[in-house]
Amino acid sequence: MDVYGLIGSPVEHSLSPPMHEAAYEARSLDARYVTLEPDPDRIGEAVAGADAIGVAGLNVTVPFKQDVLPHVEPTATAEAVGAVNTITFGGDGAPEGHNTDVAGVVRAFEHHDVSIDGQSAVVVGAGGAGRAATYALADAGADTFVANRTVERAEELAADFSALGVDAGGLGALAERVPEADILVNATSVGMDAPDTSPVPADVLHGDLAVLDAVYSPLRTKLLRDAADAGAETVDGAWMLLYQGVAAFERWTGVDAPVAAMNEALRGRL
């Protein structure tokens, strides 16, 4: 049996176990997915130990996505984003660190037939999800602007991605940028467990936008309700969560992911 795992803290309410176990069942794979909370001071040992005992693959979540970087060989994408959420073992050298949140953003839009290349995109938020979303959109060819409450953090992010031509500003810039944009991503935690709050004023939303909210609890955030009222395409946070899991599953197993079964397992828990 292959054992996969998620390291993070807390992990007890993670939606990854039911999503991945639904995939193993649908593809008749003899595998299990477990959640683990390693000692924060021993992350390197945790990764090496998982490798040594034959763990087949690890997901990494908050607060360890940056901490694992020195203990893996990051892909170019993971290195650029500065975070790893998926580790593969079994090569000759160090475990490989991937960032499938980037694929999660791109494939969530693809699923909704939203093209990115050549479009104008605004990302709100410059934390972990903001970095992944900004990289995903800019690398896929969108002219990307990142807005953040703490403007210095957005400027740092834009400087890190200067080769991709990312621009940055504060939340005040949304009033000017969103009306001109084709794509909007909320990568802040605004709206999480707070169904009446949104990071973007409703009156700047419009019918030519595609809006992805990374927040998935609740699924229909105020931002997505406002966006639907404005006639925009809406993509909820479960699509991003689903497709980062799909990308991890495919990387670990080399098998096409049973997307519908994973989606059903995920949405059944939300």
Ligand code: NAP
């Ligand atoms: P993070 O690194 O802690 O970043 C939080 C971001 O939210 C920062 O940009 C922060 O701005 C901003 N923020 C927080 N409170 C705010 C407020 N009151 N007003 C304006 N901005 C505020 O968190 P994260 O890991 O990026 O996660 C952000 C959200 O994305 C969470 O809800 C998380 O669940 C979700 N997420 C979803 C997925 C998915 O697959 N769907 C994946 C990853 C994350 P400052 O820099 O100014 O503090």
